Amino acid sequence: MKFISTIVGIILFVLFFGFALKNTQEVDLHFFLNYELRGPLVLMLLAFFVAGAALGILALTPTVFRQRRQTSQHKNTIQALQSAAGTGTANLQPAPDAVNPAQKLAQ
Secondary structure (H helix, E strand, C coil), X not given: CXXXXXXXXXXXXXXXXXXXXXXXXXXXXXXHHHCEEEEEHHHHHHHHHXXXXXXXXXXXXXXXXXXXXXXXHHHHHHHHHHHHHCCCCCCCCCCXXXXXXXXXXXX
């Protein structure tokens, strides 16, 4: 599997490198207040891709922290319930039946 992922990575690198070589023409980006940015097309695409990925990660940050906090709260609740029930993490097996099988046969 590692060999296949290495081959796929090499193929993607060659494709993206060829894309970069074919798109070296200069482009102008016009912003507000007459601000203009000039550079190669491939670098502009890369910069906006990286900026979009960074904004996506920043957008997910509150959700990740909320889920971690909830997970911690759930773990604490489970530990409190286990200690209240008198069971620890080592004794997770159900209790055996209270009826002795020999007594059942005698009846």
